[in-house]
Amino acid sequence: MTRTGIDWTMRVTTTGVGAAILAVAAVLPWPAVAAERGEPTYTRDIAPILQRSCQKCHRPSSMAPMSLMTYDEVRPWARSIKQRTGLGSPVGVMPPWFIDKSVGIQDFKDDTSLSPEEIELIARWVDNGAPRGNPADLPPARVFTGANEWDIGEPDLIVTTPAITMAAAAPDWWGALEPVPLGLGEDRYVSAMQVKEFSDAAGGVGGKFIFHHALMTMIDENGDTFGDYGWPNTTTGRFGWTFDPEVGRYVRGGSSLLYHSVHMHANGEDTTAYLKVAFKFHPAGYRPTKQLGSLGFGTPDVDLRPMEANQAFEFYMTLDEHTRMTTFGPHMHAPGVRFCIEAIYGGRSETLNCAGYDHNWIRAYLYDDHAAPLLPRGTILRGTGYFDNTPANPNVVDPRNWTGFGHRSIDNMLLHIGPAITLTEEEFLAEVAARRESLGLAAGETVIGCPLCGVSRFPDKRPAQDQDQQ
Template sequence: NPVGVAPMSLVTYDETRRFARRIKERTAIRDRAGAMPPWYVEKNIGIQHYKQDTSLSDEQVAMIAAWADNGTPEGDPADLPPVRVFDDNAEWTIRPDLVAISEEMFVGGGDADWWGEIESFATGLEEDRYVRAVQIREVNDIKDQQDNGRQTVGQRFVVHHMIWRTQSSGRGTSWPVHEVGRNPDVFDDDAGRLLRAGSMIASSSIHLHSNGQDTRARLEVAFEFFPVGYEPKYQGSITSLANGSDIDVEANMTGQRLDAYLVTQGHTKIISFEPHLHAPGERMCLEAIWGFKAETLSCVGYDHNWVRTYVFADDYQPLLPRGTILHITGYMNNTGTNANIPDPRNWQGSGNRSVANMFIDLGERVTLSDEQFVEEMAERVEEFNLTKNDYLIGCPLCLATVPTPPAKAAGDSGQQPD
């Protein structure tokens, strides 16, 4: 896309062949910082089925390498597909039903990092709607970062993150945080999030980070809706899986480990896994511990220039009983081999700046009642035709004998508290 964020356009053969060596190198990295496409799921452990999976297969990576090593042959031009036409939605991964636009922000080339709030801005929504997906993108007036002379997290983008909510008639709704390089947030089909009529978008905290040039920028917030009349079946689970107290990243050392734990208070379906670290972050794993069984649900690499959220595919979302211990493990690389580190001689602790650290799983989860939990497991067993000789990652009780919950009393939703 000639107006995209990449440093080169790959629309035509002549444009692409000049970058063959770089394309080969970046696609071969696979699941670590610097990899292209920026999708870091490790393919040899945990659940392997995700929505929006942009990763390449082994065959595709080998094909790219062979093409680069053999002189970038063009092939038969007659086999080319039609040239893509990029419309106004080309830079959206979702199909927006509504786009709200912030006021313009100015960040000077020499400005220090800034945290605060920006003016609230209207959605223009005239009726309550449930949201299927939300995506935020930054639009600014910097077209080329190559000659800037300053390499920084986020490259040309100046909005490092925004914690935000919507407000209408005194009622507020929280939404997933916006971060540099973040892909869309897709909610569970049975757990859409309500956007009320007349909602205003308000920032709780926004972090602006200079890219080295005077920059004017705005944020565009896109919502994709469920059909009119949709009602959610499940409630979201607002819980924190993080540890900001024990971050102690030594200078000039790699392989440093962080741990955090959370005991689920209700039956839980995990919708997505979203590691959030800072510049030293290199990898994070998510583990579920139930009784004597501990299993890895996902391990992913991390690049602070591309903060990814990994949405589990339908029928592969972990189904975990109440009392499961969720465990995240983070791995930090504070050496010169990490291109995001400005000076590996510095010790690093917890903090908001990119050169300080955070350690959080920002993924989405929903809470299930007893009836819903048993129903979800039964559907999973039927979908995969599971027998006693099978095992499904992320569903420790799928093949257990689970008693049918008693009928709930009138007016009792059966919903477990967060």
């Protein structure tokens, strides 16, 4: 397990704005000189990195504490940026992307992680005094959606939940919200959705959140749930979900949105907040072309000894359908530090992915289409969670305690959460063949995540009795 403790005292002292400005000023050389020497500058080297990997969160009315949109906004944070991007361990690293790059599949949608060269470049820029550089080098500003716009595009329907008020200092609250009718006269399929918390606390959108997370479902006119799939969990700061176009999610005409479980927390200010849930629909008449599956599986069997690092627990699932795994979704709680998933098929066992874990972030990683694991029926998925129940893990409140399974963050969880696509035999064989072709695999050659890509001859389609006679 690769993980180093983070020096908590250092993190706190470097985050003070004043301290950071003083520290930067003290080592600041003449910026133009740095630029002439070919040293990294903000305008040429750093701004493009921040645009790609940081600004989605570090901008006004998003989730991060400060904006990193302009040089003047970035400069006071220079030393802190060097420290956070260079941490190397999951807890606190920026951007919060924890995939272990030394093992498994590396092709993900929206991969904003920094390369070792970029991390080094940022460090060098900061050590040189964080020079601005030539204004002409600055790339055009990246344009983001505004506080009242939606990342999924113009919604077809926006539903507003009842409001909840939390006192400035109050214990956490769990409960259900009253259902809200969608007002749909006909059945539709959802193509994308997004949830935003609006509140009267300072900042409005992206201000001080009180919804920790919210679990939703849909109910029909009789109050019964329908659809054999779950809806995504809303957690603070999520940007929205665009569902795979092959598997839109069904809502019935006359149905209502039900938040059956919300978890609220106080934010230090009396706050009333509600959720706005935006939906985009497929055109009327759309039908899914594939079947939505789920790779939600785990174990309640996590007994953590006190004051001990590197405790590992495993859990398993056997696939009873051919499956395209679209999402890698590690889920643990505060003591979790690393999560791996392996696929075992026949005599072959391969690590699909490992990721560090920081319970301040619940991340799902979406595979690129050409890299999503194609797993045959009968594959055994083995998950392994690694836990650090010592003072070296800053997310653990009191590591002197034994802890077991439970819903609170200080209890444990160990599961994989994520949608998948279930494939028929025909679809599966076609996708494996297409994968082999698109990757240009030679006979017998295979890649991680496609255990049958190397098989030159698939089980043929002769009637079962023929095969029995062999």
